Amino acid sequence: MSTLLETINGPKDLAGLSVEELTQLADEMREFITHSVSQTGGHLASNLGVIETTIAMHRVFDFKKDRLLWDVGHQCYAHKILTGRRDDFAKLRQENGLSGFPNPEESDYDVFSVGHAGTSISTALGLALGAQHNKSDEKIVALVGDASIVNGLSFEALNNLGLAKRQLLIVLNDNSMAIDVTQGAMAKFLAKVRLSHTYEDIRDTTNRILEHLPLVGKRMEEAVENFKRTLRMAITPNRLFESMNIPYFGPVDGHDIGSLIGLFEALAHLHTPAVLHVYTRKGKGYDPADDNPCKYHSTGPFEVNGTSEKPVAAKRGFTAVFSDAIVDLAEKDNRVIAITAAMPDGTGLIKFREKFPDRYYDVGIAESVAVDIAAGMAKQSLRPFVCIYSTFLQRGFDQIFQEVSLQNLPVTFCIDRAGAVGNDGPTHHGMYDLGYLRMLPNMTIAAPADENELKNALALAAAGNTPFAIRYPKDTVPVIAGNDIPYETGKSVRLRHGSSEFAVVTIGPILKQAMEAAAMLETEGISVTVINARFAKPIDPDIFELFTQNKMVLLAEDNSIACGFGAAVIEQALQVAGEPNRQDLHNSISKAVLLGRPDLFVPAAPRSRQLDWMKISAKQIAETIKKLKSQPKTVDKSIQT
């Protein structure tokens, strides 16, 4: 079958096509993406929604020279197809394959590698100011969804947009749908605009814009001034953009390629920042995704037009355990409140929302305020649980410092996706939470290794009166024999007593890997001690006693080595070693081995491969111990004088 799509190997190939052909191309791309995602998994609905907009942008702009910024970036598939990466979709989100997000290492057409929300307008503003300084004339376009524009970072950028005295086009891709329904006043405002007019209105708006922004015959500045005076190019004057003095055009139909091309051609020549408001349908063209865009936001492989996703072996993950446990906890304790930042599904709060709608808050993609709302609630004697992925909680770091840690308030952070996240790659790994949280006084940090520990940690957090963080990875919950020892803040548990000089101390479910490594080594005659630290803060002083036994202690974590759990153990062991009569500790702290993420970004790959890469898989832990064992022994020659 010969298709138009097969003839497109770069944006230049769009040049000769008629609007009808481009529309056909959009249909083919829709089919291609649906088929491709059904094979590999990936983001579906958002990508189906922006195909026509993407085609029109690439037809009008030359993004070899012009710059296109994506926000969050999971909607860039059409862009990748059009920029020579069609064939790479067979390895979408695979190791050494095509990233699911923009990635400058993959293509010059990708400007920033992104994954967090609200960066498109802010970085576009930086590019525009840079171009202003360089006196270069490239066009800059930011495509931002209605879910991302409510982020504080977007607002800060909009508030400063006036710094740019040149072209900068913001395309507001409005599908009334973040990953879940977009929250907040701005979403309501956009929805009201949406409901207040007909399809004919939208066509009229498009025509009115094109009429007022002619490409020839009138000076653009004059046209813009005219626009500013009349504000007639929008159906409803958009008060938000108006109050910020940002020219606003729209809303227009985001699936009408012909009109979009005209609009981009006209708007490309504005010498001022401007917003084009585009209506799209998330999931457009693939019925199940169109009907259920939330489910098909990010999906595993599925059968195209089948009744459901391909069945995947249903192993229970940490998110699922949390999902049940937080409901149980809330049933017992009326003070429990759950807060999410646009991730009710990803963080496991759907059940909670159904059961306790009055105790559930979704603030949209706005992690900073999620933390502060929790701080306020904690002041009111409630027990708020803030459920945010590790990497996104970085947005709340300063709030965790000032409003939670400094006030010593009982806010609990339920940190999903802590550690390696698999195919989403570097923008999404949770590699820093142990560091950025353990620096803060008053904080307790638990890293449950299994189902019971997660439940116990939640119960401890609710019962306590101080800041609490619970981190767990995007992984299935291991079952670990012998780990059912009473759970107590700051207490570690020893799961294996080894006779060799080797001990492995783990934080979180890496315990499973350590236990498997120990079992492997046992068969080779190496008997290893395994300790589950359970807490990254406070560190159990019992762990230091390993050093007095002259053990070689491997400290393993699914987190950056820098500032991580291992570093915490060493820092505190050194403090203890400095106390009078604790010279027993001096002997072997030096023989600690830190295992975790080195000072590099972990590439996209299956999570199991990433653990291997970080040398914290069972196999790698065993290898490390065997290597250490084979090293020439030290005869310790240090006798202090």
Place this chain on the structure above:
Amino acid sequence: MSTLLETINGPKDLAGLSVEELTQLADEMREFITHSVSQTGGHLASNLGVIETTIAMHRVFDFKKDRLLWDVGHQCYAHKILTGRRDDFAKLRQENGLSGFPNPEESDYDVFSVGHAGTSISTALGLALGAQHNKSDEKIVALVGDASIVNGLSFEALNNLGLAKRQLLIVLNDNSMAIDVTQGAMAKFLAKVRLSHTYEDIRDTTNRILEHLPLVGKRMEEAVENFKRTLRMAITPNRLFESMNIPYFGPVDGHDIGSLIGLFEALAHLHTPAVLHVYTRKGKGYDPADDNPCKYHSTGPFEVNGTSEKPVAAKRGFTAVFSDAIVDLAEKDNRVIAITAAMPDGTGLIKFREKFPDRYYDVGIAESVAVDIAAGMAKQSLRPFVCIYSTFLQRGFDQIFQEVSLQNLPVTFCIDRAGAVGNDGPTHHGMYDLGYLRMLPNMTIAAPADENELKNALALAAAGNTPFAIRYPKDTVPVIAGNDIPYETGKSVRLRHGSSEFAVVTIGPILKQAMEAAAMLETEGISVTVINARFAKPIDPDIFELFTQNKMVLLAEDNSIACGFGAAVIEQALQVAGEPNRQDLHNSISKAVLLGRPDLFVPAAPRSRQLDWMKISAKQIAETIKKLKSQPKTVDKSIQT
């Protein structure tokens, strides 16, 4: 002299006073604050601006039960005076004295200890949602300045304000003045509103609001509905708040106590969040501050109505050195751009702004977007320098991770107020930057110890192609003999060769303290090695060689011990020790001593006292070494088998 002020020992004492008496009280408080700040130093202009508003709030609300949230909080002096802390002003901002910011440990009238911007609306929203859950009826009031409301956190809170189905009053204190002139579109919008009407208009607005919000005779909900329909209570409908569906009242005169009392009484009974826009004059009533509110934002002691501040011995601080050095650099290198977040003066950019207005950007209190604008500029081959205090840069942590470190872009962070900051206290210390920055791959972190090192670090940063951070404290620049050794990325320098087993390795100007300690110890016959690490990342491997010499190594930093410089040295020394044939390192890493901030908040006090408290003053370093020397020696018994 008997004054009204002397009769006010708590908000209850306001009850019997007439509007005339309250106005007299405001005058007395103005005099009291001016006199008090002239003695102790502190924030002047902002406090003079909100006296009448504060009196009116305390007259109407009962903040024993009701809750008053301050934003940034440096404008809380009148509030402190009215809540029984008048006599404590003699020790304003002194050790064990009155904090310059709200502090719950000081008074139940202070809800959060704050210092960062944008938290008042967000925490007020949390309190309101908590009250909603608790079905309690306390009134909640947030007072936010026009500078803070442009912060992304404020916006996120405003966008989510609809979650509260109850009273929540936001008082927008608009003095058209952040610490410097407020930046951005919103500031322009507010200024336009301000210029578009007369004093009579404002009086009319006040009367119209009071007429439409009667306290008796009509149901409040009805009044609000009526208000929402007509939007007639504002001179200009405020489009920003309108687009967010937030009832907006104003602007009104923030120095008219009588009207303010009426307004607060009326608005207190609204069953919905609302904004009251209040015009004030920063510095009102003290002429020099009124004329120059920027200078008198935060001041040292000065002569009341004298011509200038009391002369303070003019020692050159790091900020001053930076101020000159960045101008010099920009003269040589056209790619150098400076970005600040509302702190041109504090970060030392006034000269730069004067000299290079086109290469200077102030984005307002919006640290997140400051980082992203820099990232965009760096993509355009420029060399942006982002100048933000350590504690406020925490707001940009996620942006530094994704937009700078992950993209490996040459953005330089000039981090003033790194380490202990003195009297501003816990909200302002820069204790975490070494941790949150060194976790990030690609980052270089320099901590200059003196003037030349700061200049050299800036030059290195501009010449490089990767992320760079330069941290320096709020302190005078020491002159350190022998430190003029060529400056090279990641290279430390040895300033003293000691014959004893003690070595001190420092990062930043704590070097001075270590040198002084060494000099003291020399007189007592202890000869100490002193090394200036210069860089916290990368760590110079030469430092590890100290361990091979079986030294007792003190690692001293003006930063949290957790995740700090010392931890970095140990982490990396352990990595090296794990390499084949490096068992020589095994002997003494255990004898490292980490000096810096323990896991506690450093109280407000003079910086010198804080260094003492952290045991990194010359005296404390010397004491530590003497104590270690007197400890019983270890005979090392570890012989591995």
